[in-house]
Amino acid sequence: MEMNIIETINRFPDQSSCIAYLEGLRWQNEPECPYCKSKRSSKRHETYRHQCHGCNRSYSVLVGTIFESTKLPLTQWFLAISLILNAKKGLSARQLSRDLGVNRKTGWYLQMRIRxxxxxxxxxxxFKGIVEIDETYIGGKKANHSKKKRQARRDNKLQITGYQDKQPVIGLLERDGRIRLQVVDKAHGVTIKPIIEKTVSKDATIVTDGFGGYAGLSKIFREHQVLNKDKEQYARGKYHTNTIEGFWTLLKRGIYGQYHKISARYLQSYLDEFTFKYNHRDNRLIFDVLINKIAAVT
Structure with missing residues (x-):
């Protein structure tokens, strides 16, 4: 269970508590200059900055993180992180901005940096064991195309078919484990096979439907179970793709219910959010995990 809003406010009531937490994570409370790596420094009076005795530059624990140069207090950043993590189906920029008392552009900026x-x-x-692999398509309905776009299709005698103008996404799900989501230009074997090979162990058993893009995977992996859904074959004992198909349902409810529409340019960042939440779904310390990722700057 994620840290709720009240817990976040109580744990981080002011800027000092946020800074102290980040310094503990990043430096173990022993400041290190991000520019020259010197640990010889002194605290600047009445600020959260340190003066390096090596290169003579000043720095703070925020340098190199998503918080660097922010004009918002860290308490709002931490609250935004808590709100996003607690929103199972996602949180729109408008709702986040209302919750934080900032304008919509600021809310959108916070979301993108956190993602x-x-x-x-x-x-x-x-990925090991049984790995479910499936593809889906994200995009608007044909009926929602603009009048100008529909007319252009008619003028050029182009038929608007099923997945035209939708963005293909490949999903790989380790049974009872992690998920990986990747936007691809085309759902073809040449684009999706390298992703599968880079993500899944050769000793794994992969389960897919009969989509032609998966042909030949049996030569690469220990076992490839193919379900012929055209013949209503949706499972073969423990081999099925029900888990990832259930995830697609949750994902699309979030996208169409909260965000309504997402441009192809930013779709991967939204998928990164859903991926992170899924992969840490049973971790009560998910807030700390995310903050630790932010603070662990190389």
């Missing part, structure tokens, strides 16, 4: 910190990175261990 950047949620990126899981490429250095995670490979």
């Amino acid at each position: 950047k910190a949620m990126q899981e990175g490429e250095d995670v261990s490979l």
